[in-house]
Amino acid sequence: MGVFHPFSAVLLLSCSVLCDHSALAELPKEFPCEALSINVDKNRLKFLSERAFGTLPSLRSLSLDHNNISFITPGAFKGLPNLVDLKMAHNEYISYLHTRTFAGLKKLARLDMSDCNLFNIPDRIFVEQMALREVLCFQNKFRRIPGAFRDMVNLTHIYLEKNKIEAVAYNSLLGLGNLRYLNLEENRINVIHYRAFQDLLRLENCYLNDNLLTDLPRDCFQGLTRLKTLNLGGNLLTNVSKTWFSDLVELEVLYLDRNRLLAIEEGSFENLTSLITLHLNSNNLTALPFPVFQPVYFLGRLYLFKNPWECGCSLEWLKEWMESYKLVRNIPCASPSSVAGLDLGEVVFGRANGSCVDPPELNATAAWLAPSTTEDRFHSLLSRLLQLELRDETGNGTEYLRNGSLPEAALSAGARGQAVGSRRPHVYPLVTWLLLGFGGRLEFGFGVFGT
Ligand SMILES: *[C@@H]1O[C@H](CO)[C@@H](O)[C@H](O)[C@H]1NC(C)=O
Ligand SMILES: *[C@@H]1O[C@H](CO)[C@@H](O)[C@H](O)[C@H]1NC(C)=O
Numbered sequence: 001m002g003v004f005h006p007f008s009a010v011l012l013l014s015c016s017v018l019c020d021h022s023a024l025a026e027l028p029k030e031f032p033c034e035a036l037s038i039n040v041d042k043n044r045l046k047f048l049s050e051r052a053f054g055t056l057p058s059l060r061s062l063s064l065d066h067n068n069i070s071f072i073t074p075g076a077f078k079g080l081p082n083l084v085d086l087k088m089a090h091n092e093y094i095s096y097l098h099t100r101t102f103a104g105l106k107k108l109a110r111l112d113m114s115d116c117n118l119f120n121i122p123d124r125i126f127v128e129q130m131a132l133r134e135v136l137c138f139q140n141k142f143r144r145i146p147g148a149f150r151d152m153v154n155l156t157h158i159y160l161e162k163n164k165i166e167a168v169a170y171n172s173l174l175g176l177g178n179l180r181y182l183n184l185e186e187n188r189i190n191v192i193h194y195r196a197f198q199d200l201l202r203l204e205n206c207y208l209n210d211n212l213l214t215d216l217p218r219d220c221f222q223g224l225t226r227l228k229t230l231n232l233g234g235n236l237l238t239n240v241s242k243t244w245f246s247d248l249v250e251l252e253v254l255y256l257d258r259n260r261l262l263a264i265e266e267g268s269f270e271n272l273t274s275l276i277t278l279h280l281n282s283n284n285l286t287a288l289p290f291p292v293f294q295p296v297y298f299l300g301r302l303y304l305f306k307n308p309w310e311c312g313c314s315l316e317w318l319k320e321w322m323e324s325y326k327l328v329r330n331i332p333c334a335s336p337s338s339v340a341g342l343d344l345g346e347v348v349f350g351r352a353n354g355s356c357v358d359p360p361e362l363n364a365t366a367a368w369l370a371p372s373t374t375e376d377r378f379h380s381l382l383s384r385l386l387q388l389e390l391r392d393e394t395g396n397g398t399e400y401l402r403n404g405s406l407p408e409a410a411l412s413a414g415a416r417g418q419a420v421g422s423r424r425p426h427v428y429p430l431v432t433w434l435l436l437g438f439g440g441r442l443e444f445g446f447g448v449f450g451t
């Protein structure tokens with residue numbers, strides 16, 4: 001034990017042992033038997049032998065993050081009967097765990113194996129860990145949801161983001177009646193089997209964003225009446241079916257951004273009576289029929305930017321809605337060409353005999369390059385400025401929501417929406433200035449504005 005030195009970083013502080021950052025290649029031979037917690041992070045440990053920590057009946061927390069562990073002898077943690085929290089994250093050579101790796105850890109409630117190199121774990125690895133509540137296994141190489149989680153009735157949190165999981169099978173998540181949080185974002189999930197979530201009756205937060213889903217089973221989320229956040233952003237969905245969300249009466253935040261949505265079936269959001277925020281931005285939507293939102297319980301924020309909106313009379317209701325409720329902003333029109341580039345809020349619908357008339361379709365070039373009046377030109381510039389600003393704000397789609405994690409993300413997104421709106425007044429002087437003949441400095445103007 002040449003490396004271990006009593007005067008190095010080893011400190012005994014009210015029963016906590018700190019040996020982090022100490023260049024240890026092996027564990028100390030003995031730990032004080034009254035130790036409550038041991039931290040051996042950021043050393044050079046390679047190997048854990050059987051009963052590597054001796055017998056420490058008081059130990060509740062053990063952290064081995066950022067070592068170079070590649071092998072854990074079965075029974076390494078025997079002698080730690082009261083351990084609650086075990087961390088072994090960031091050990092990039094752990095690719096294999098024996099069924100008896102965690103033998104003896106009957107009180108283990110939280111296990112962190114994130115950023116290791118695991119591609120599977122034995123189905124029976126947690127037979128003694130029935131108290132396990134949180135398992136963190138993000139950033140590994142799992143290709144499927146480990147069977148080891150099945151029937152872990154006390155599990156509340158599963159973190160499996162950034163793996164290589166390809167499917168959520170019908171039996172992957174059986175018996176997880178207490179699960180509150182499931183994170184599967186940034187995997188390669190292309191299929192979710194029918195009834196795959198059927199046992200997750202207490203699920204509150206579900207992240208399925210940034211996968212390869214093209215469709216969902218009809219009754220995918222059936223019975224998930226406690227769900228509060230559902231993130232389906234960053235997939236390849238084309239149609240929203242009205243059966244998907246029919247039971248989600250407590251859903252507050254729904255992400256459907258960054259898909260390829262072309263159509264939303266009428267009634268799709270009908271039962272979402274608790275919805276606060278709906279993200280539909282960055283899709284291929286041209287129309288949003290009013291009945292999609294009927295009955296209108298919806299009292300939060302609606303994100304619609306980065307869609308090729310067709311600002312004809314069929315969207316007049318949305319303009320009115322924008323004006324009355326101020327819940328929606330930034331709906332840049334892609335067509336008809338006479339209003340392309342304008343925000344829906346700026347489109348003036350003509351009337352003939354009391355009924356709305358669609359804005360005309362012009363030659364695209366004519367609409368852009370030869371605005372007919374100063375006012376048109378003003379509006380066209382203004383909307384282009386606003387669009388540029390918006391692009392700035394939102395950057396890469398909803399990248400800032402990529403983690404998608406918490407309702408806070410939604411709230412801050414709301415705050416951003418607010419900011420876009422409240423900045424409008426600052427735009428006017430700049431545009432006026434441009435119209436006075438300094439159009440050549442347009443680029444400069446944008447630059448200043450973006451900051
Ligand atoms: C970590 O372990 C691996 C495999 O056991 C080895 O190849 C590598 O050199 C080790 N790295 C350090 C910094 O000790
Ligand atoms: C779940 O946890 C509770 C409290 O931690 C414990 O009493 C119960 O035995 C656990 N369930 C099982 C099946 O072990």
Ligand SMILES: *[C@@H]1O[C@H](CO)[C@@H](O)[C@H](O)[C@H]1NC(C)=O
Nearest residue numbers: 215238239240262263264265
């Ligand atoms: C999606 O909706 C469109 C329009 O309603 C329909 O033509 C198309 O068949 C639907 N596609 C799928 C995959 O359901």
Ligand SMILES: *[C@@H]1O[C@H](CO)[C@@H](O)[C@H](O)[C@H]1NC(C)=O
Nearest residue numbers: 242243245246267268270271
């Ligand atoms: C909304 O909930 C009611 C009552 O549970 C149900 O009958 C109806 O089909 C649901 N709507 C949709 C669109 O699923």
Ligand SMILES: *[C@@H]1O[C@H](CO)[C@@H](O)[C@H](O)[C@H]1NC(C)=O
Nearest residue numbers: 238259260261262283284308
């Ligand atoms: C959806 O939009 C993308 C880019 O905006 C485009 O490349 C793609 O062809 C569109 N897909 C459909 C089905 O319209």
Ligand SMILES: *[C@@H]1O[C@H](CO)[C@@H](O)[C@H](O)[C@H]1NC(C)=O
Nearest residue numbers: 350351352353354355356357
């Ligand atoms: C208005 O209605 C009258 C009678 O229905 C019709 O003759 C006229 O052409 C209409 N005007 C327009 C602009 O549609």
Ligand SMILES: *[C@@H]1O[C@H](CO)[C@@H](O)[C@H](O)[C@H]1NC(C)=O
Nearest residue numbers: 360361362363364365366367
């Ligand atoms: C649009 O421009 C093309 C030629 O560029 C011309 O043939 C066509 O008649 C124009 N259409 C309209 C509606 O002005």
Ligand SMILES: *[C@@H]1O[C@H](CO)[C@@H](O)[C@H](O)[C@H]1NC(C)=O
Nearest residue numbers: 210394395396397398399402
């Ligand atoms: C947008 O995101 C993609 C993937 O995350 C990345 O490769 C690309 O560089 C990003 N583009 C910008 C402009 O940030």
Ligand SMILES: *[C@@H]1O[C@H](CO)[C@@H](O)[C@H](O)[C@H]1NC(C)=O
Nearest residue numbers: 398399400401402403404405
């Ligand atoms: C995701 O969350 C982590 C920590 O919570 C943070 O470090 C990271 O920057 C986030 N990534 C994005 C894209 O927001």
